[in-house]
Amino acid sequence: MIQAGHFTVARRLAALMVVAVVGAACSTPGSGNATPTSAPATAAATASTVASMPAASPTIQTSGFDSLGPVTLNVWADSGEKDTFAKLIPLFNQKYPNVTVNVTFKDFNDYQATILNAMSSDNAPDVAQGNQSYADDGSLVANNLIIPLDAYAKVYGWDTRFASTLSQFQWVSGNKMFGSGPLWGLAPDDQSVGLFYDQAKLTKLGVSKPASLDDFESILAKAKAAGEVGIQLGAADKQGPLRVWGLVQAAFVPTQQIRDWITGKAGSTIDNDANIAAAQKLVDWVKAGYFANGFNGVSEDDSVSKFVNGQGVFLFDGNWYVSTVEKGLGTNAGYMNFPVGPSGSFGASGSSGLGWHISSKSKHPDLAAAFIAEILSQEFMPDLVSVGRIPAQPGAQISGGLLAQAAKASEDLLAANGETWYPDWATATMYDTLTAALQELLGGKLTPKDFVTKLQTDWNGTWGK
16 A cells, blocks of 8 residues: 555646646546646636635535435545555445445546546546646636635635645645645545654664754764765656655745745745755755665665665655555664755655545535545544554554654654645646756756746746746
């Protein structure tokens, strides 16, 4: 299940800002070759869009669904949810034995290529997962294919229990103003990037896990002197440097500033002293020899494999690798948030899992909301944990092991409102621009100043100066 989460996140990183009507989206929504098919909405169009959206029923029903008689609830889900649903559906059927839950599972690529068409069809599922991107959630909202969940959030308490993750599912319109406005979805789990460490290597070096950025760099220096790989990194498939950049940037730049830039807030910039300092830190580490030799020829998965086989003191990567790392390092496996730097608080790339939405065509939206409520319930958290997921709400009871460390780190990160989301969400071309610029930065072909200027130039092309 953890590996399925890894795949989902990696694909989400490449999701593009595709603002398509359903007909235009018939090709490959969210694909790496997608291009924008319409201009950003005007303020007038935004108001019109929201006003026309279908809403939850005025009086929300949360129980008594047996009065419906035999009824089928159609659900679409990513295939990575199979283990979760094996736990979920029996619990839901205990409460509502008259409800048949019919689930269609698709692998991530196929799912993203077909969900818009499925939601626009006459046989749209009642409940479906989306994706926090302009291509997917943005298009679902823009085309009136899902309903806002604000009323349900109040009734079920989602607005308080998931307060720190709500904004990534908020849209004022389908193709702009991501991060504010009505709530369109929610997910039960957290997928964020942190710092894995090998406790045996720290012990051998005579140090504890780092409590500050200075501590971290001191350990890197000791590891280098001892002939150890300080940071295991794989850059061949572009994902590894994104993980490192996300954590180091958040150590230098307040998370809200990063999110403002990602969501296109007017006046936002990455071309400033704090971001330049973060980029300079990466350059310093390359020059000091703290990264694994030959990292440009190693994939992210292979870098994880090298780390669990004893090559590296630290690994920057997602909590979806917890089971893999623990299986390899056993009790020596450690996980923590990256130490606080000049920004003054925990920060990291990350987001919730794929959000759950209610179709605007559902004949039973309250029942659909009850199904989502089961997924998001506190009672379901132990089952979520049992399939390797890290809950996005506080209070998960996990006894020991690396998953417990990762869950504690996630809870602390969310409590600090520290998830920055993913920097390549910022524009349709930012993934390509950022990954290429990181490669040039780490290779000594771009200065830190030129690096941030390149990113801001891309941002300006979409959002204006």
